[in-house]
Amino acid sequence: MTVEDKGTTATVEPAAEERPPAVRVRGVIKSFGSGDTKTTVLKGIDLDVSLGELLLLVGESGGGKTTLLSAIAGILDVDEGQLDVLGVPLPLLSGAKKTKFRGQTMGFVYQQFNLLPALTAAENVAVPLLIHGRPRTEAVQKARAMLEKVGLADRTEFLPANLSGGQQQRVAIARALVSEPRLLICDEPTAALDGENGQKIMGILREVGRSPERAVIVVTHDSRIFHFGDRIAELTDGHIVGIHDAPKAPLHPTVLAEPAPAKPLHLEDTGESEVPS
Amino acid sequence: MHYVALKMLFGDRAKYLMLLCGLAFAVMLIVQQGSIFWGLMLWSQSGITNLNVDIWVADPNISQVEEVKPIATTAVERVRTVPGVEWAVPLFKGVYRVRLAGGDYHRISLVGLDAATLIGRPAKLQEGRIEDLRTPDAVVVDQGAVQRMGGPDVIKVGTVFEINDKRARVVAIANIQKDFQNIPSVYTTYERAVAYAPPERRMLSYVLAKAKAGEAVADVTQRIAAQTRLGAFTQEEFGWKTIVWVLKNTGIGINFGTTIVLGFLVGMAIAGQTFYLFTVENLKQYGALKAMGASTFALARMIILQAFTVGVIGYGVGVGLATLFGLLAAPSGQLPFSETWPLLGLVFVSLLGICSFSATISIIKLIKLEPAIVFRG
Numbered sequence: 127m128t129v130e131d132k133g134t135t136a137t138v139e140p141a142a143e144e145r146p147p148a149v150r151v152r153g154v155i156k157s158f159g160s161g162d163t164k165t166t167v168l169k170g171i172d173l174d175v176s177l178g179e180l181l182l183l184v185g186e187s188g189g190g191k192t193t194l195l196s197a198i199a200g201i202l203d204v205d206e207g208q209l210d211v212l213g214v215p216l217p218l219l220s221g222a223k224k225t226k227f228r229g230q231t232m233g234f235v236y237q238q239f240n241l242l243p244a245l246t247a248a249e250n251v252a253v254p255l256l257i258h259g260r261p262r263t264e265a266v267q268k269a270r271a272m273l274e275k276v277g278l279a280d281r282t283e284f285l286p287a288n289l290s291g292g293q294q295q296r297v298a299i300a301r302a303l304v305s306e307p308r309l310l311i312c313d314e315p316t317a318a319l320d321g322e323n324g325q326k327i328m329g330i331l332r333e334v335g336r337s338p339e340r341a342v343i344v345v346t347h348d349s350r351i352f353h354f355g356d357r358i359a360e361l362t363d364g365h366i367v368g369i370h371d372a373p374k375a376p377l378h379p380t381v382l383a384e385p386a387p388a389k390p391l392h393l394e395d396t397g398e399s400e401v402p403s
Numbered sequence: 404m405h406y407v408a409l410k411m412l413f414g415d416r417a418k419y420l421m422l423l424c425g426l427a428f429a430v431m432l433i434v435q436q437g438s439i440f441w442g443l444m445l446w447s448q449s450g451i452t453n454l455n456v457d458i459w460v461a462d463p464n465i466s467q468v469e470e471v472k473p474i475a476t477t478a479v480e481r482v483r484t485v486p487g488v489e490w491a492v493p494l495f496k497g498v499y500r501v502r503l504a505g506g507d508y509h510r511i512s513l514v515g516l517d518a519a520t521l522i523g524r525p526a527k528l529q530e531g532r533i534e535d536l537r538t539p540d541a542v543v544v545d546q547g548a549v550q551r552m553g554g555p556d557v558i559k560v561g562t563v564f565e566i567n568d569k570r571a572r573v574v575a576i577a578n579i580q581k582d583f584q585n586i587p588s589v590y591t592t593y594e595r596a597v598a599y600a601p602p603e604r605r606m607l608s609y610v611l612a613k614a615k616a617g618e619a620v621a622d623v624t625q626r627i628a629a630q631t632r633l634g635a636f637t638q639e640e641f642g643w644k645t646i647v648w649v650l651k652n653t654g655i656g657i658n659f660g661t662t663i664v665l666g667f668l669v670g671m672a673i674a675g676q677t678f679y680l681f682t683v684e685n686l687k688q689y690g691a692l693k694a695m696g697a698s699t700f701a702l703a704r705m706i707i708l709q710a711f712t713v714g715v716i717g718y719g720v721g722v723g724l725a726t727l728f729g730l731l732a733a734p735s736g737q738l739p740f741s742e743t744w745p746l747l748g749l750v751f752v753s754l755l756g757i758c759s760f761s762a763t764i765s766i767i768k769l770i771k772l773e774p775a776i777v778f779r780g
Contacts (some may be wrong), residue, residue, distance in 0.1 A: 192775070201694055201774040222698065229696015240691040244414020245407065256404055257697045301695075 180335030233302030292323030429670020430721025442739025515596025531575025
């Protein structure tokens with residue numbers, strides 16, 4: 127949005143509710159088991175995540191965060207409700223189409239990184255491109271460029287075992303971003319990291335989430351990173367019990383202020399991602 | 404993704420080596436035991452192949468080459484009258500004892516050849532001339548006789564020993580395929596062999612015959628059987644008849660078969676279990692790949708590639724080790740060892756079975772894999 131103020135022109139970010147939705151969840155219900163053992167984990171979830179937004183999904187363990195995340199990622203079918211991702215109704219897609227859609231539009235960052243231990247950092251980052259049939263040389267080249275963006279230019283040929291936890295998570299972020307996804311799904315990305323590395327990782331994700339073409343969803347328990355989000359959705363016992371703006375400053379003064387990544391991020395949004403209609 | 408699959412396989416060195424060892428061991432065991440088994444079978448029919456003739460005529464109830472059932476000497480003439488027969492000669496075969504000059508006794512397989520043609524003579528001579536067999540008391544011994552009857556100082560050209568109290572003089576030493584029973588062979592002429600043997604009403608062991616040029620050996624063989632009412636077999640038929648008899652009447656088939664099946668099962672168990680563990684330990688990684696958009700089919704292809712890559716390498720190592728064993732052990736002649744292409748082909752097919760089994764149980768696990776596993780810390 128462009129506004130004019132006293133003869134100068136400035137660009138400001140639109141409010142979250144003005145941005146197009148990346149994720150739209152309405153009345154989603156998901157149960158596991160049957161009969162007496164049936165457990166309803168999601169009990170009618172309503173949630174919107176806009177492009178250009180970083181949403182933090184918080185709540186007690188067993189509240190349904192991971193289930194909701196899996197449903198949004200299209201790797202878990204919901205029982206009822208509407209679930210649109212980037213305008214595509216996920217429940218209506220077949221399994222194969224869902225897999226393809228997920229590969230083309232989403233990136234994932236996990237608590238345990240899930241890097242392939244036998245591959246170098248660059249090869250790990252190249253994996254999503256290889257899955258989509260890109261030639262290996264081109265994929266690894268692109269992966270190296272992405273690692274440079276997350277400050278790991280000098281670690282491209284390292285195996286995961288030779289990287290610190292924070293570095294491994296940055297590799298995982300590079301891997302999630304290399305295919306230029308429009309929705310980044312992060313499951314407890316700082317849980318396995320110390321405070322400083324957690325802040326660094328969130329700094330990177332915050333930068334990614336500023337792009338108007340992307341949305342970032344982060345599941346977390348870590349209140350030290352709440353200030354990195356735009357909004358916080360609280361999920362308890364299968365219900366969204368509250369959505370509010372994230373704090374502007376760290377909740378814990380002992381925690382370091384948001385540090386910049388090792389090198390400035392200039393993540394490009396080329397709009398190349400294909401979204402099946 | 405093939406590159407990723409292979410890096411995953413070779414990257415986990417401990418598991419890769421365990422898989423490789425399991426498969427190589429299974430292949431080596433199967434090839435080695437299979438080669439020894441087949442070597443033994445070749446030894447069992449060496450009494451036939453050493454003579455190398457088209458057609459064998461014998462008693463119709465004969466079971467195998469070493470089980471001599473004498474027939475009437477008139478059989479030679481009867482075979483000669485069958486249309487399509489170019490020639491037919493008598494052959495004497497029997498097991499007797501020789502007495503060396505020093506007084507030692509040794510069992511020998513006595514072979515009496517037609518004196519005029521010497522048909523059925525050993526193909527290779529180590530020393531001496533086969534024609535000297537026509538000289539008085541002449542015999543030709545094989546290299547087994549030299550080894551088993553006292554060594555080259557005792558048994559050599561010119562050595563004299565007795566067969567049934569009758570004089571025999573070594574005029575040549577032959578190189579022949581070892582006998583299944585590992586009894587030294589002594590060749591002489593038919594008439595002299597009959598003279599050495601204790602008299603019986605019937606002395607002719609076999610009639611050896613050849614089909615005329617242009618005549619099918621199998622047809623002539625059938626004709627001989629029909630016309631003479633004797634048993635007539637091609638060399639190949641008689642060889643198989645002998646092999647089947649050995650398999651049916653000795654424990655060789657069961658013993659070697661059990662080892663080969665055990666090798667197969669051990670290989671399958673080691674490879675299957677290790678490969679399954681390899682997959683299970685990488686489940687999160689596979690889940691991550693699935694979440695990133697890799698289809699189950701693509702992941703299954705990765706697993707198949709991994710299983711068959713390690714399989715082919717294990718096959719190479721296993722066959723190499725078995726061949727090395729054969730090269731080291733077989734030349735001494737103490738061990739039958741025949742590594743044949745059909746055996747290697749069969750082992751390769753077995754290995755593909757082991758790899759398919761390993762890949763299948765892993766793929767089943769993969770099909771059931773929910774990518775949501777990656778969200779569980």
